[in-house]
Amino acid sequence: xxxxxxxxxxxxxxxxxxxxxxxxxxxxxxxxxxxxxxxxxxxxxxxxxxxxxxxxxxxxxxxxxxxxxxxxxxxxxxxxxxxxxxxxxxxxxxxxxxxxxxxxxxxxxxxxxxxxxxxxxxxxxxxxxxxxxxxxxxxxxxxxxxxxxxxxxxxxxxxxxxxxxxxxxxxxxxxxxxxxxxxxxxxxxxxxxxxxxxxxxxxxxxxxxxxxxxxxxxxxxxxxxxxxxxxxxxxxxxxxxxxxxxxxxxxxxxxxxxxxxxxxxxxxxxxxxxxxxxxxxxxxxxxxxxxxxxxxxxxxxxxxxxxxxxxxxxxxxxxxxxxxxxxxxxx
Numbered sequence: 001x002x003x004x005x006x007x008x009x010x011x012x013x014x015x016x017x018x019x020x021x022x023x024x025x026x027x028x029x030x031x032x033x034x035x036x037x038x039x040x041x042x043x044x045x046x047x048x049x050x051x052x053x054x055x056x057x058x059x060x061x062x063x064x065x066x067x068x069x070x071x072x073x074x075x076x077x078x079x080x081x082x083x084x085x086x087x088x089x090x091x092x093x094x095x096x097x098x099x100x101x102x103x104x105x106x107x108x109x110x111x112x113x114x115x116x117x118x119x120x121x122x123x124x125x126x127x128x129x130x131x132x133x134x135x136x137x138x139x140x141x142x143x144x145x146x147x148x149x150x151x152x153x154x155x156x157x158x159x160x161x162x163x164x165x166x167x168x169x170x171x172x173x174x175x176x177x178x179x180x181x182x183x184x185x186x187x188x189x190x191x192x193x194x195x196x197x198x199x200x201x202x203x204x205x206x207x208x209x210x211x212x213x214x215x216x217x218x219x220x221x222x223x224x225x226x227x228x229x230x231x232x233x234x235x236x237x238x239x240x241x242x243x244x245x246x247x248x249x250x251x252x253x254x255x256x257x258x259x260x261x262x263x264x265x266x267x268x269x270x271x272x273x274x275x276x277x278x279x280x281x282x283x284x285x286x287x288x289x290x291x292x293x294x295x296x297x298x299x300x301x302x303x304x305x306x307x308x309x310x311x312x313x314x315x316x317x318x319x320x321x322x323x324x325x326x327x328x329x330x331x
Contacts, residue, residue, distance in 0.1 A: 034094020082148030089140030130205025238306025
């Protein structure tokens, strides 16, 4: 009886799935991939943000000591502080990223643009898709970073150079972060740090899809849908893509939390005029190594994150019965 009802429910669900347009199925597959991948590596993501932004508190700590400090200050749930905002952001971000990648890719191939039909198509489509997704979801990334930056302690204060003891504001949730960001800077306040984000995401997203699709082309047809193929291809794609763009991620994070950090000597929090000013200032005041702060843990994080993301995406495409798209040809 139970088995019969389960089979009927499953058949009803698949009948509903079959009525959905392909773009809707792609959105669902992308959103699921992003949510699963982001939650799986949330503790490592938080430590990475703290290493990138809390230079006074975490700079001298390694990954293991940083994990212990967060556990001591915030408890086990502290590893997931900001993950709510991250998941709320990543579902539409990943959904738009994967969906617009497919749309841009098909559009390029259908219009016979002078890009050919090789891997350059994946590079351009991936870059455009990354930029589109970032522009649509950036305020949620800002909220996630500000929430992850907070570390609970007895005083919630620390020394800030010439300005003495600086007391950090504690946000209660996503709504308060976005509300205060808007009050402080209007619409521009919600997009503080968007410059380095776009400069970084365009090559990163393009390289990620380019490398993944290029690796897939060398896999025999009978293994194209194998999880054992998706995981290593996705891992390598994330590893190479992130390595080339990591310093821009550091600038982005520091720009996002500038108003939470100690005042500078002139009484201002707005230290970075733009992306390149941020890069120069960090090298001059914090040393060039700070541009790679958290890179080791990012390697630990990005490999499973991208691998899980591509694997869940491909699995969801299969479950949702999304028809295979035209494969680009080797250059």
